Amino acid sequence: MSLAIHPITELPAHLLHDNKTPEAYRNYETAPRDCVKELYQLNHANQTLDLVLAKKAEYTPLNKAEMSIWEAMDFLNNFVDDSDPDLALPQIIHALQTGEAIRKNGHPRWFILTGFIHDLGKMLCMWDEPQWAVVGDTNPVGCAFSDKIVYSEFFANNPDSKNPQLNTKYGIYEPNCGLDNVHLSWGHDEYLYHVVKDYLPEEALWMIRYHSCYVVHQAGEYTHLLNERDHEMLNWVKAFNPFDLYSKVEETPNFEDYRAYYEDLVAEFFPPKLKW
Numbered sequence: 001m002s003l004a005i006h007p008i009t010e011l012p013a014h015l016l017h018d019n020k021t022p023e024a025y026r027n028y029e030t031a032p033r034d035c036v037k038e039l040y041q042l043n044h045a046n047q048t049l050d051l052v053l054a055k056k057a058e059y060t061p062l063n064k065a066e067m068s069i070w071e072a073m074d075f076l077n078n079f080v081d082d083s084d085p086d087l088a089l090p091q092i093i094h095a096l097q098t099g100e101a102i103r104k105n106g107h108p109r110w111f112i113l114t115g116f117i118h119d120l121g122k123m124l125c126m127w128d129e130p131q132w133a134v135v136g137d138t139n140p141v142g143c144a145f146s147d148k149i150v151y152s153e154f155f156a157n158n159p160d161s162k163n164p165q166l167n168t169k170y171g172i173y174e175p176n177c178g179l180d181n182v183h184l185s186w187g188h189d190e191y192l193y194h195v196v197k198d199y200l201p202e203e204a205l206w207m208i209r210y211h212s213c214y215v216v217h218q219a220g221e222y223t224h225l226l227n228e229r230d231h232e233m234l235n236w237v238k239a240f241n242p243f244d245l246y247s248k249v250e251e252t253p254n255f256e257d258y259r260a261y262y263e264d265l266v267a268e269f270f271p272p273k274l275k276w
């Protein structure tokens with residue numbers, strides 16, 4: 001599989017709409033929606049190592065439901081992500097905008113599909129999970145919280161930040177143990193990774209599993225926990241990121257115009273029903 005990786009400075013012009021520059025996205029200082037800050041306040045206070053382990057035990061056996069990709073999409077149609085400073089539109093629009101931005105760049109079908117489904121794990125809200133346990137950036141837990149994480153000041157309210165076994169540089173981890181062995185705060189990335197891991201190429205799985213971990217893939221923190229392979233595979237996450245971020249524009253495509261294409265694409269990779 002080969003892929004031209006676009007650094008942010010070489011973003012295709014059509015991804016930057018409404019005169020919005022790359023710096024204008026993910027601006028948490030001037031976030032126009034109050035719910036963004038409130039969400040991170042709850043997220044950072046409650047996402048402890050114990051919480052993450054409990055959520056993994058509850059959800060990763062995938063014994064909640066058998067559902068098609070489209071049934072999950074239908075649920076997301078009525079969902080607005082409170083953590084997103086750039087977009088207050090239903091998720092189906094974000095799915096389509098991301099998929100189409102990737103398609104316009106001539107990337108392979110698995111990559112377009114990854115863009116289209118990357119946030120489907122947000123259907124965790126279907127089981128009454130609060131948004132702070134579903135959306136927003138993710139970060140390693142079980143070791144010190146980096147001050148490069150958005151709204152890092154709110155970790156003062158997280159009991160792990162006062163636990164001497166968990167608040168050191170390495171915490172519960174060995175040096176360079178690999179991202180696969182690091183527990184990230186629980187949310188839609190890790191959940192969807194488990195749902196789709198048997199059906200998509202490894203590069204796609206990295207994009208899905210780590211796309212919200214900005215503190216690692218953009219801020220470059222926690223390198224002391226990464227191994228060589230992580231550095232290589234994180235390039236795929238970085239390649240995906242601009243399509244996730246800069247395709248968020250207010251102008252909304254009509255999904256019906258694209259339905260046939262995406263139905264074909266989903267059927268090419270996924271069985272009619274998946275375990276959730």
Ligand SMILES: [Fe+2]
Nearest residue numbers: 118119211212
């Ligand atoms: Fe996401």
Ligand SMILES: [Fe+2]
Nearest residue numbers: 094118119244
């Ligand atoms: Fe997204």
